[in-house]
Amino acid sequence: MKETLINTQKKLDALKEIKVDEKVTIEGELILGEDISVFGTLSTKGRLKFNYGCRIEAWGNSSVVARGNSSVVARGNSSVVAWGNSSVEAWGNSSVVARGNSSVVAWENSSVEAWGNSSVVARGNSSVVARGNSSVVARGNSSVVAWENSSVEAWGNSSVEAWGNSSVEAWGNSSVVAWGNSVVRIRCAIKNVVLYGFSVCFKPFDLKFKIEKKSKTTIIQNIEPLDYFKRNGIEKTKKIILYKRVSHDYKTQENTPNETLWLLGTIVVHPSWNPKEKECGEGKFHAVSRPYFADEFRSTKNDKYVAIEIECKDLYEWKDDPQYPHKIGFRRGRVLYDVDKFGKALK
Numbered sequence: 001m002k003e004t005l006i007n008t009q010k011k012l013d014a015l016k017e018i019k020v021d022e023k024v025t026i027e028g029e030l031i032l033g034e035d036i037s038v039f040g041t042l043s044t045k046g047r048l049k050f051n052y053g054c055r056i057e058a059w060g061n062s063s064v065v066a067r068g069n070s071s072v073v074a075r076g077n078s079s080v081v082a083w084g085n086s087s088v089e090a091w092g093n094s095s096v097v098a099r100g101n102s103s104v105v106a107w108e109n110s111s112v113e114a115w116g117n118s119s120v121v122a123r124g125n126s127s128v129v130a131r132g133n134s135s136v137v138a139r140g141n142s143s144v145v146a147w148e149n150s151s152v153e154a155w156g157n158s159s160v161e162a163w164g165n166s167s168v169e170a171w172g173n174s175s176v177v178a179w180g181n182s183v184v185r186i187r188c189a190i191k192n193v194v195l196y197g198f199s200v201c202f203k204p205f206d207l208k209f210k211i212e213k214k215s216k217t218t219i220i221q222n223i224e225p226l227d228y229f230k231r232n233g234i235e236k237t238k239k240i241i242l243y244k245r246v247s248h249d250y251k252t253q254e255n256t257p258n259e260t261l262w263l264l265g266t267i268v269v270h271p272s273w274n275p276k277e278k279e280c281g282e283g284k285f286h287a288v289s290r291p292y293f294a295d296e297f298r299s300t301k302n303d304k305y306v307a308i309e310i311e312c313k314d315l316y317e318w319k320d321d322p323q324y325p326h327k328i329g330f331r332r333g334r335v336l337y338d339v340d341k342f343g344k345a346l347k
Contacts, residue, residue, distance in 0.1 A: 001040075006030070018042055020060070038062045038078075058094070074110075082118075090126075098134075105292075105341065106142075114150075119342055121292050122158075130166075137292060138174075146182075157191075162199075171325070187231060188325065195220070228317045228328050232289035241307050242287035242328070243339065245294035248302040250335075258282065262306055267334050275316035275329040284316060284329035292341045293326040305341060308333040 006012050006026045015036055018024045022040040031049045036042070038058045043065040055071040058064045058078035066072045066086040074080045074094035082088045082102040090096045090110035098104045098118035106112045106126035114120050114134035122128045122142035130136045130150035138144045138158035146152045146166035154160045154174035162168045162182035170176050170184060175191045178184050178199035186193065186203040192210040193201055195218035201211060205222035213220070229236040246252055250262045262268060274283035288294050291305040308330075316329040338346040 018062070020062075032056075038064055103340070103342065121295075121341065123295075137290075139296075187226070227319070228289075228315075228325075231325055234289060236312060239309055239311050241309055241336065242289060242330070242333075243291040243294060243305055243307055243343065244285075244287055245291065245298045245303050245305050247300060248304060250304070250306070252298075260285070262308075262335050264306070264335050264337060267332065268308075269332045270330075273331045275331075279318045279323055279327075279329075284331065285333065286327050287330055287333070288328075289326050291339055291343055293324075295341075296324070305339045305343075307336040307339050307343070307345070309336055310334075 001021050001023050003023045006015055006024060007028050009030055012026060012030045013033060018038045018040045020039045025043045025045060026048055027045045032054045035054055036056045038056060039060055039062050041063045050071050055073055056064060058072060058074040058080060060076045063079045064072055065081045066083065071087045072080050074088060074090045074096065076092045078094045080088050081097045083099050086102045088096050088098065088104045090104060090106045090112065092108055094110045096104050096112045098112060098120065099115045102118045104112050104120045106120060106122045108124040110126045112120050112122065112126065112128045114128060114130045114136065116132045118134045120128050120136045122136060122138045124140045126142045128136050128138065128142065128144045130144060130146045132148055134150045136144050136150065137153040138160065139155040140157065142158045144152050144158065144160045146160060146162045148164040151167045152160050152162065153169045155171045157173045159175045160168050162176065162178045164180045166182045168176050168182065168184045169187060170190045171187045173191045176184050177194045179196045182199040184193055184201040186201065186207065189207050189209050194212045194214060195201055196214045198217045200219045200221060202221045202223050204225050206225060211220060234240055244262060246262045247254060251259060252262065253259050260268060270285050272283060277283055287308055310330045310333040314331040340346060
């Protein structure tokens with residue numbers, strides 16, 4: 001296997017592709033100005049900075065070790081180990097081990113092992129093992145095993161096994177097995193919950209689903225139905241911050257009569273406010289409680305997430321069994337700044 005050391009900016013600028021039979025190490029404080037396609041093996045050491053929109057793409061059976069603030073998209077059967085503040089998007093049968101403050105979005109049959117303060121959004125049939133203080137959002141048919149102080153939000157047909165002091169928030173047809181001192185919060189009718197040890201389950205009193213107590217020390221706490229704010233963990237004040245996913249040039253509904261421009265610093269007002277007719281569709285703008293929830297409605301390459309300040313008087317909530325409990329309608333909002341998938345403001 002051919003081995004190459006990239007330790008100068010000139011060498012990095014010339015690197016466009018790593019072939020199947022190549023092993024490349026990028027060392028030092030360098031700046032990635034263009035995408036790199038990896039078919040072989042790549043390791044980053046030191047601090048690799050990324051110009052806006054640039055990334056490493058791992059294909060096939062390639063292997064990448066990403067450190068610092070690296071950004072990687074893994075496809076096929078790629079394997080990625082992410083350290084520090086690395087960001088990874090995994091597709092196909094990719095395998096990712098995330099450490100430190102790494103952020104991972106896993107699609108299809110991807111497998112993720114998250115450590116430390118890592119954050120994972122799992123979609124499709126992805127499988128996640130979360131340890132330490134990791135945070136996981138599971139969608140579709142994803143499977144999650146959470147250990148220690150991990151936090152999991154489960155949607156769709158997701159399956160979660162929680163250990164230690166893990167916390168789980170379950171939606172849709174999710175299935176949860178809780179062990180140790182785990183806490184499970186049920187947000188809507190799900191498939192089933194099994195409780196062991198000293199685990200606690202909080203459930204709306206009017207929901208009917210299968211719940212099993214396997215230990216005398218487990219607790220089921222019935223709670224009152226939640227409104228949008230309590231359901232999404234938002235403190236209701238005069239103004240709140242919600243999120244939208246927009247195009248690279250800050251548009252939604254592009255090339256349609258409903259095209260809207262969401263430029264930073266501007267106030268956007270709906271021209272034909274009529275929110276009551278139906279949850280989706282025309283008559284209102286839509287925002288979500290966390291940026292990654294917007295992925296359900298847009299998936300265009302190079303999209304951005306923006307934070308929007310909205311007065312509560314300009315919100316409209318669908319209270320009768322909403323199809324999208326994380327989404328809400330609004331009439332008017334001020335576009336504040338760009339954020340990442342988890343709501344952190346971007347400089």
